[in-house]
Amino acid sequence: MVITEGAVRVPYGSRNIFKIRMDQYGNERIYCRKLGHWLSFDYCRRENNNLPCRTIIDCWSEKMEIGKFLEENYKKEEISYIFKSSKPKLTSIVELIEQAKKRSGESP
Numbered sequence: 821m822v823i824t825e826g827a828v829r830v831p832y833g834s835r836n837i838f839k840i841r842m843d844q845y846g847n848e849r850i851y852c853r854k855l856g857h858w859l860s861f862d863y864c865r866r867e868n869n870n871l872p873c874r875t876i877i878d879c880w881s882e883k884m885e886i887g888k889f890l891e892e893n894y895k896k897e898e899i900s901y902i903f904k905s906s907k908p909k910l911t912s913i914v915e916l917i918e919q920a921k922k923r924s925g926e927s928p
Contacts, residue, residue: 848884853863868902
């Protein structure tokens with residue numbers, strides 16, 4: 821394995837390709853609009869149940885080839901899970917309130 825400018829040369833059939841390592845950008849930092857403070861790439865790639873945050877493409881596309889990174893380091897199923905639609909926050913909050921009321925014995 822030969823390391824060249826932060827990428828790893830990986831044998832692929834009869835040719836060599838460069839692969840973005842998982843830890844290559846680990847210490848890079850950006851301002852997270854979602855959480856409102858500075859975070860490392862290492863955090864962003866583990867934020868979602870040890871998978872990348874769903875906004876990782878928007879946040880990191882100017883600093884690295886994030887699409888290539890995702891394709892090289894995650895399975896198609898994992899990528900689908902990362903970007904699946906989530907419930908709107910208000911819907912989630914209402915559901916949590918209803919669950920709390922049921923646990924406390926109140927009617928919704």
